[in-house]
Amino acid sequence: MSTEAPSDAPITDAPRPEARGPRGFQDRRGPDLIAERRIVERVSAVYERWGFEPLETSAFEYADALGKFLPDADRPNEGVFALQDDDDQWMALRYDLTAPLARYAAQNWETLPKPFRRYAFGPVWRNEKPGPGRFREFIQCDADTVGSDRPEADAEILALAVEGLTAAGLDRDQAQIKVSNRKLFDGLFGAGGIDDPAQRLTALRAIDKFDRLGWEGVSALLGEGRLDESGDYTKGAQLPTVVISTVERFLASAGQANLSRADTLAAVAGAGDLGAAGEEALKELQAIDAALGIMGVDQTAVRFDPTVVRGLEYYTGVVFEAELLLPTTDDKGRPVRFGSIGGGGRYDDLVARFTGQSVPATGFSFGVSRLAAALRASGRDPAGEARGPVVVIAFSDADMAHYLGAVAELRAAGIAAELYLGRAGMKAQMKYADRRGAPVAVMLGGDEIAAGTVTLKDLDAGRRLSQAVSDNAEWKQARPGQQTLPRDQMVAAIRAILEGSSISD
Amino acid sequence: MSTEAPSDAPITDAPRPEARGPRGFQDRRGPDLIAERRIVERVSAVYERWGFEPLETSAFEYADALGKFLPDADRPNEGVFALQDDDDQWMALRYDLTAPLARYAAQNWETLPKPFRRYAFGPVWRNEKPGPGRFREFIQCDADTVGSDRPEADAEILALAVEGLTAAGLDRDQAQIKVSNRKLFDGLFGAGGIDDPAQRLTALRAIDKFDRLGWEGVSALLGEGRLDESGDYTKGAQLPTVVISTVERFLASAGQANLSRADTLAAVAGAGDLGAAGEEALKELQAIDAALGIMGVDQTAVRFDPTVVRGLEYYTGVVFEAELLLPTTDDKGRPVRFGSIGGGGRYDDLVARFTGQSVPATGFSFGVSRLAAALRASGRDPAGEARGPVVVIAFSDADMAHYLGAVAELRAAGIAAELYLGRAGMKAQMKYADRRGAPVAVMLGGDEIAAGTVTLKDLDAGRRLSQAVSDNAEWKQARPGQQTLPRDQMVAAIRAILEGSSISD
Numbered sequence A, B: 001m002s003t004e005a006p007s008d009a010p011i012t013d014a015p016r017p018e019a020r021g022p023r024g025f026q027d028r029r030g031p032d033l034i035a036e037r038r039i040v041e042r043v044s045a046v047y048e049r050w051g052f053e054p055l056e057t058s059a060f061e062y063a064d065a066l067g068k069f070l071p072d073a074d075r076p077n078e079g080v081f082a083l084q085d086d087d088d089q090w091m092a093l094r095y096d097l098t099a100p101l102a103r104y105a106a107q108n109w110e111t112l113p114k115p116f117r118r119y120a121f122g123p124v125w126r127n128e129k130p131g132p133g134r135f136r137e138f139i140q141c142d143a144d145t146v147g148s149d150r151p152e153a154d155a156e157i158l159a160l161a162v163e164g165l166t167a168a169g170l171d172r173d174q175a176q177i178k179v180s181n182r183k184l185f186d187g188l189f190g191a192g193g194i195d196d197p198a199q200r201l202t203a204l205r206a207i208d209k210f211d212r213l214g215w216e217g218v219s220a221l222l223g224e225g226r227l228d229e230s231g232d233y234t235k236g237a238q239l240p241t242v243v244i245s246t247v248e249r250f251l252a253s254a255g256q257a258n259l260s261r262a263d264t265l266a267a268v269a270g271a272g273d274l275g276a277a278g279e280e281a282l283k284e285l286q287a288i289d290a291a292l293g294i295m296g297v298d299q300t301a302v303r304f305d306p307t308v309v310r311g312l313e314y315y316t317g318v319v320f321e322a323e324l325l326l327p328t329t330d331d332k333g334r335p336v337r338f339g340s341i342g343g344g345g346r347y348d349d350l351v352a353r354f355t356g357q358s359v360p361a362t363g364f365s366f367g368v369s370r371l372a373a374a375l376r377a378s379g380r381d382p383a384g385e386a387r388g389p390v391v392v393i394a395f396s397d398a399d400m401a402h403y404l405g406a407v408a409e410l411r412a413a414g415i416a417a418e419l420y421l422g423r424a425g426m427k428a429q430m431k432y433a434d435r436r437g438a439p440v441a442v443m444l445g446g447d448e449i450a451a452g453t454v455t456l457k458d459l460d461a462g463r464r465l466s467q468a469v470s471d472n473a474e475w476k477q478a479r480p481g482q483q484t485l486p487r488d489q490m491v492a493a494i495r496a497i498l499e500g501s502s503i504s505d
Helices: A030-049 A098-108 A151-168 A182-191 A197-208 A210-222 A241-252 A261-269 A275-294 A368-377 A397-412 A426-435 A446-451 A459-468 A472-478 A487-498 B030-049 B098-111 B151-168 B182-191 B197-208 B210-222 B241-252 B261-269 B275-294 B368-377 B397-412 B426-435 B446-451 B459-468 B472-478 B487-498
Strands: A053-056 A060-062 A082-084 A090-093 A116-125 A137-146 A175-181 A225-227 A233-235 A302-304 A318-329 A335-346 A361-367 A390-392 A417-419 A440-443 A453-458 A482-486 B053-056 B060-062 B082-084 B090-093 B116-125 B137-146 B175-181 B225-227 B233-235 B302-304 B318-329 B335-346 B361-367 B390-392 B417-419 B440-443 B453-458 B482-486
Touching (some): A030 A137, A098 A116, A137 A151, A151 A175, A151 A361, A182 A197, A182 A241, A182 A275, A197 A241, A275 A302, A275 A318, A335 A368, A390 A397, A397 A417, A397 A446, A397 B275, A482 A487, B030 B116, B030 B137, B030 B368, B060 B098, B098 B116, B151 B302, B151 B335, B151 B368, B175 B182, B182 B275, B197 B210, B197 B241, B210 B225, B261 B275, B261 B302, B275 B318, B318 B361, B361 B368, B397 B417, B426 B440, B440 B487, B446 B453
Parallel strands (some): A053 A116, A390 A417, B053 B116, B175 B302
Antiparallel strands (some): A060 A090, A082 A090, A137 A361, A175 A318, A318 A335, A453 A482, B060 B090, B082 B090, B137 B361, B225 B233, B318 B335, B440 B453
């Protein structure tokens, strides 16, 4: 591409570096990569059909623009990969796609269509301790609407998330989005006289642990504090007992399985005094329910669930969490959780961080690898029956022209094909074709070339027959799935094999 | 996605950061982004049809694995974005896709199909001074064959590059790949008694400037040295006059326009003593020419040109440079250059840096933005006639159900559509529809809803007519491209408009 001048360092004298990728980063290839690409393609098609336009921001942002919204990020730049530019400004790789969107929207607000619907996918980076299945770089896919305070905007994001997950390959009953509203707690705390923001935040953090700790652990963390199994003591939110009781009723209010969205709202409203903010939250959820109904989103695909809090502090209203429901059940026959595959909510203050001007926004995000893993766990491989190319075998240097001609003819006919370009013998080449997942091997030996013929080996048929025939000697004689035919019938015959037509042996 | 706990920093009290992206980075949106995506899609389809499989490596590599192959990279980590991991190891963002491929191939050599054909696209990062059109992050797209020393592998890469550029949208006569072989200079220097590697490198750097400086400048740099316009003196390679003369004859040997590949090789062979390495280089180029002929790559799409050197030091044999030939001509009627849009070559020692074991490799790379710019310069916009979604106008909060129903119906019919979700009036909504590039605005006012009808506004027809009709008052009365029809005919009528059928006013 560029016209760089060579540098002085000779290659050969340098000490040999070890061939390894950095800790916590992965290389992706083959079916895993194809699966992720198919997810992104299918979801993008849905998002564009819903009027969300693509946007790609840069990998780096200025550190102050990213803000400190990562968990446990007490030190500056904790949790992100940051470096100082030559003008001494700190830059960091984005840790999600929401912070860059807020920066972009603030920067371009005047010229954007408003409301601004955009989707984005791409890598994000987290400077965390790597672990099994825990990577420091992964692909996220987000859809957001910036500049609409309407509950219909939230409902649209939810309906879009359902449609996107379905397009990616999940059955409608394999995923569920649980929805709540941060303002329910604002109202509940307000009515209980809890006004200290720090105390509220500690209480919210406790409630966010409901899934893991159950009510017993949460109530301890809402009150005095909790001693965990390891002996560590966590100081609690010091809420009065009466407020803790309201929270308990509130969280339990929608505990029955399969409540409709409207019934959940009724149960929540009956749990106690939710204050003005809580009443507003209920109205928003009612409007969302109505819009979801019109858009045909059924009661199991999107549920209301007051236990959903979402950790990120920038959410200001509706919050949602998408869960995979594996078709496995516990001993009582109830579905068992695979866990979260995405989430989102309303963040009305994120653009105002830059401009001071309030710009309401709402969105949904999922991790592409996580969804691919969920699809595999549910028995669907989005990579499907991805096949390798037809492989043309190279017998002799003198006949390269014949091989090249065959492979060019196949490619021109739209058939994925390649010529073996190594220097190994026949056996290694057949192994190569197998590793490549080739459906057919094309053999143009000296005899075939002299006779104007070609031999095709249907490798799938060969694999099937080698399982079916027990006598190995007999099998070898039979040359399963192999046929010799006039050279000018090659393309048609291969097309027939690829289309699943069986051939006579 | 994740279940982060909230952090303590309140949003609202923080000082306001400025909304701007880091210097030298860009956000991409709209037609520019769509154009780049189409290029990547089309080229990927070709690369897969040719048996190249996708690979995505991580953004980071260990600094020692990347190596110091960037130009002017004298200080450690110069030219790259590097940072120290918490275990003190230096990591850097990849500056191209070749170095990570070499690392990946070395790391996984045992389990890879050999030869290993892979393609890749994705961002690369250069820590350079930003300038107009010069970005520090850009998308590259590469195809490489690792593990084949056959000239047919080089020929395949060249034929693939031609087919890829054509698929991206360039006419066959708009791009040309110029090919040479580093070993020609190895042989020429060897025959001239120039054995010092540093002296050879200085000479190669000088020859690499042929395009910019012409023979006069190059000959000064091959000899004593050169004083440039700014008064800076560059010390030369100190070659003997007789060797400089040979280089001159060599570079001039293929100066005639439109020599065939075979004729170029004959002219080069006649330029002087090319030594053993030079003879080997000629044989490789002859084999490449033969393979290109079989693959139907014509003489103008891929030419041999001995002035091509390529800056990157890791090339060991064949080198190529892809140029856009704009359909503009100079005063002698000859095509004028747009410049390089890609390049590549053979790099047989890059995997051996890690393993010590020689693994021959060859590949081609282009910059996606650069190619998009080239396409625009040649009068083709790969984004084509990309249209926005149908926009449903929101008249009244009370009728949201009707709007939501219409937009859901359009999306279900596969028509990109969206509901205006802001709170502005009719005029602002029509401006919004215009900014979104909407082909149709759907209007469900109170009258329409009561009558069971819908009004559709063909915005393209409106734009055409507003240009054709001079009398503004008359135009307004005519309501061009607007029709009211039964609500249940909405989808069919919009489909007719989208398919270009005109409607009666």
